[in-house]
Amino acid sequence: MEILIYGAVTSAIYALLAVGFTLIFGVARILNLAHGSFYALGAYGTYVLTSIVGLPLWSAALIAIAFVAVFGIVVEKVLIRPLRHSQLGVLMISLAVALVVEQTLFLVFGSEYRNVPSFVDTKINLGGVDVAGQRLLTLAVAAVAIGALYIFIQFTRLGSAILAISQDPEAAKYMGIPSDKIFSVVMAISAALAALAGVMAGPFLSVQPSMHLLPIVKAFAIVVVGGLGSIPGSIAAAFLLGYAETCVAYLISSSWTEIVSVLATLLMLVFRPAGIFGKRAAF
Amino acid sequence: MLYSTNFRSLRRLATASALVGAFLGLISPQVLAQAANTKPIRIGVPTSVQLQVGRDTLTAIKMAVDDINKKGGVLGRKFEFVAADETENPETGISAIKKLTADEKVDLLIGGYTSGVTLAQLPHISAAKTIYLGVGAASPSITAKVKQDYDNYKYIFRVGPINAAHQARNLVDYISNFVIGELGYKNIAIVGENAKWVQDLVPVLAKGAKDVGADVKLTELFDTQTSDFSPLLAKVKSSGAQYMIVVLSHASSDVFAKQWHDAQVPVPYGGIDVKSMDGDFYSRIGGKSISEVAANFAVRAPLTKKTVPFFDEFKKNSANSPVYTAFFAYDSVYIYAEAVRRAGSFDTDKIIKELEKTKFEGVAGEISFDEMHDVQAGKGKLSLIFAQWQDKGERVVIYPKELRTGNFILPPWMKK
Numbered sequence: 089m090e091i092l093i094y095g096a097v098t099s100a101i102y103a104l105l106a107v108g109f110t111l112i113f114g115v116a117r118i119l120n121l122a123h124g125s126f127y128a129l130g131a132y133g134t135y136v137l138t139s140i141v142g143l144p145l146w147s148a149a150l151i152a153i154a155f156v157a158v159f160g161i162v163v164e165k166v167l168i169r170p171l172r173h174s175q176l177g178v179l180m181i182s183l184a185v186a187l188v189v190e191q192t193l194f195l196v197f198g199s200e201y202r203n204v205p206s207f208v209d210t211k212i213n214l215g216g217v218d219v220a221g222q223r224l225l226t227l228a229v230a231a232v233a234i235g236a237l238y239i240f241i242q243f244t245r246l247g248s249a250i251l252a253i254s255q256d257p258e259a260a261k262y263m264g265i266p267s268d269k270i271f272s273v274v275m276a277i278s279a280a281l282a283a284l285a286g287v288m289a290g291p292f293l294s295v296q297p298s299m300h301l302l303p304i305v306k307a308f309a310i311v312v313v314g315g316l317g318s319i320p321g322s323i324a325a326a327f328l329l330g331y332a333e334t335c336v337a338y339l340i341s342s343s344w345t346e347i348v349s350v351l352a353t354l355l356m357l358v359f360r361p362a363g364i365f366g367k368r369a370a371f
Numbered sequence: 372m373l374y375s376t377n378f379r380s381l382r383r384l385a386t387a388s389a390l391v392g393a394f395l396g397l398i399s400p401q402v403l404a405q406a407a408n409t410k411p412i413r414i415g416v417p418t419s420v421q422l423q424v425g426r427d428t429l430t431a432i433k434m435a436v437d438d439i440n441k442k443g444g445v446l447g448r449k450f451e452f453v454a455a456d457e458t459e460n461p462e463t464g465i466s467a468i469k470k471l472t473a474d475e476k477v478d479l480l481i482g483g484y485t486s487g488v489t490l491a492q493l494p495h496i497s498a499a500k501t502i503y504l505g506v507g508a509a510s511p512s513i514t515a516k517v518k519q520d521y522d523n524y525k526y527i528f529r530v531g532p533i534n535a536a537h538q539a540r541n542l543v544d545y546i547s548n549f550v551i552g553e554l555g556y557k558n559i560a561i562v563g564e565n566a567k568w569v570q571d572l573v574p575v576l577a578k579g580a581k582d583v584g585a586d587v588k589l590t591e592l593f594d595t596q597t598s599d600f601s602p603l604l605a606k607v608k609s610s611g612a613q614y615m616i617v618v619l620s621h622a623s624s625d626v627f628a629k630q631w632h633d634a635q636v637p638v639p640y641g642g643i644d645v646k647s648m649d650g651d652f653y654s655r656i657g658g659k660s661i662s663e664v665a666a667n668f669a670v671r672a673p674l675t676k677k678t679v680p681f682f683d684e685f686k687k688n689s690a691n692s693p694v695y696t697a698f699f700a701y702d703s704v705y706i707y708a709e710a711v712r713r714a715g716s717f718d719t720d721k722i723i724k725e726l727e728k729t730k731f732e733g734v735a736g737e738i739s740f741d742e743m744h745d746v747q748a749g750k751g752k753l754s755l756i757f758a759q760w761q762d763k764g765e766r767v768v769i770y771p772k773e774l775r776t777g778n779f780i781l782p783p784w785m786k787k
Contacts, residue, residue, distance in 0.1 A: 094601040199422060201625045201646075203657045211635040211784070217605070220633030291657075292633055293598050294626050302598055337602035342593035343565045 090217050091334050097223045099330025100230035101289050105303045106310040106322040107234055108281035114317030115254045116271045118178050122185035123282055123307055124300030129156045130283025131290035135202045145205055153283045160279025161272050186300055193297040204290030226288040250274055309349035313356045315363025414452035415471030418482040419459055424507055427697035428482060429454055430689045435704035445708045461491035468492045472499035481703045486510035497523045505529040506699035511536050514745035525723055528744040531699030532668050537748035539575050541755040547583035549770045550614050560589040560612035569618045588612045600630045607638055615640035625656050632659035635784040650692020653764035662782040666755040668695040669735035670766045672776050681734045702733035
């Protein structure tokens with residue numbers, strides 16, 4: 089029972105992180121190493137707006153997410169677009185963005201840890217297991233966000249356009265789909281999802297300048313396991329990894345959990361480079 | 372720094388006039404010797420300037436230097452200091468020592484934080500024949516060198532903190548006298564992060580706890596990258612432990628406390644938690660460390676007659692409460708000044724002989740050195756002070772008993 093619940097919460101955060109990462113790769117072939125920075129900026133944005141500006145948490149969270157989405161668009165338009173023709177160039181520029189964001193946070197806020205307030209402070213008992221309210225809320229928010237994304241892609245015009253580009257960018261172009269505009273939209277969604285994860289996880293994970301590393305490592309592992317560019321694949325992989333880590337922590341030892349994701353990435357790359365749901369090898 | 376700036380311009384003037392004088396062949400050797408006697412004593416501060424431990428080291432040294440200079444300095448010479456960033460990387464640490472000793476030509480060194488860095492610096496400090504007063508690193512190997520090779524390493528002293536072996540002993544005392552003796556909790560769990568010093572310490576701790584009558588229900592180390600402690604905390608809860616002893620030093624402290632609080636784990640915890648020594652720990656995690664007991668070297672309580680004034684003075688110079696390096700850095704300047712005064716000279720060997728005789732009432736307790744130049748631990752000397760986070764982020768000393776400033780509280784969700 090404990091494994092079931094804790095595993096679900098961990099998986100939900102991973103899924104929220106990985107979906108945005110895989111979306112921008114699947115659609116625009118951008119391997120965005122600055123994805124973790126969006127997560128960090130979401131958490132820091134909420135911190136600044138609540139602790140310094142004094143806004144209520146809900147509005148602070150929404151403003152922070154909107155800000156990160158705009159930041160994502162700017163990064164895509166100004167920095168990534170000119171280098172789109174080269175995968176390596178994109179990789180380098182997004183890494184540069186990640187480092188610049190980290191150093192900026194470091195200079196502005198110092199190396200100290202910051203506090204993002206929780207939305208809920210109560211403890212909830214589920215089938216005899218104590219779970220922090222904030223975690224359950226995170227699980228619910230992640231489910232809603234991913235569900236909304238799915239509906240958006242499947243049932244709206246813009247969503248169809250995104251899907252079309254991800255399936256065949258050239259054909260989509262000939263059909264008159266403005267790919268640059270679509271990339272901006274996708275980047276905004278991807279950044280907003282990462283920021284949302286930062287806002288939700290900030291209260292129970294750490295908020296400090298190098299916090300972008302954790303999500304990028306996890307998202308990378310999940311996406312490799314699930315298949316780069318496949319959204320159902322990343323969700324499945326997020327759950328696989330989330331549960332695998334929880335099981336290992338329970339049944340073996342907490343000192344072994346972190347190796348799980350690294351090992352999964354390695355095995356997947358060796359035996360099935362396309363991932364579980366991937367159609368083609370990513371690299 | 373009014374004093375040193377004035378002095379620097381004075382010195383520049385003196386150098387300029389000396390040059391002119393020498394050129395004219397009018398200067399006498401006596402005048403030159405006198406100029407050397409009044410030049411400031413330069414303190415080199417190798418530390419991690421980007422971390423709070425480093426920033427607080429510098430703030431504390433500045434406080435001590437300003438105070439001594441105001442009173443006229445030592446043997447007619449004033450103090451000034453210069454910092455070098457040693458980061459947490461041994462290579463950079465060595466460059467910092469070289470910069471301070473070779474380029475800045477400092478008279479003594481006060482600093483240090485990471486044991487690995489300090490150990491790498493030792494040969495370079497001894498080669499430069501410069502006195503080093505350590506204020507941050509806790510590895511026993513640092514001062515062990517003094518015993519192995521006195522002639523080369525006699526320059527090394529540790530003013531604080533007490534070394535890791537003493538810390539482990541203090542923690543066992545806490546378990547035996549307080550957790551078992553006063554709270555009556557025999558069933559304990561030991562949880563630590565998987566770092567080298569914790570791997571060394573935990574078996575010693577588990578054995579010590581068993582020897583004093585504790586029933587260790589669970590011993591678990593977790594990876595330093597761990598972000599989700601729910602499974603671990605659930606295990607502690609189901610193990611039947613009544614108290615959780617922690618050994619944490621890095622990033623995990625904040626997350627650990629937050630998740631422990633949010634899941635309202637019905638097991639109080641305490642132990643060595645380096646990040647929980649920070650004055651802002653309580654506020655930066657939104658008060659979620661309530662009831663955690665963290666070992667400290669000093670908190671704002673009348674440990675010695677210097678403790679409270681130091682904390683108050685520090686508040687005027689910094690936005691945060693001081694961390695442990697600040698206490699020892701502050702004391703170090705005075706300890707050196709007193710040794711020089713007693714020696715009546717600036718001869719390094721004479722100063723070392725006087726430093727060895729140190730018996731100094733510092734911010735955190737009495738400071739004296741053993742034959743390894745390591746600060747002595749024990750009653751009336753330095754020891755760990757177990758302070759509990761209580762309402763509004765107040766730290767209340769609960770152990771040792773003779774220093775107690777308040778009563779132990781349970782986590783809010785365990786109160787009946």
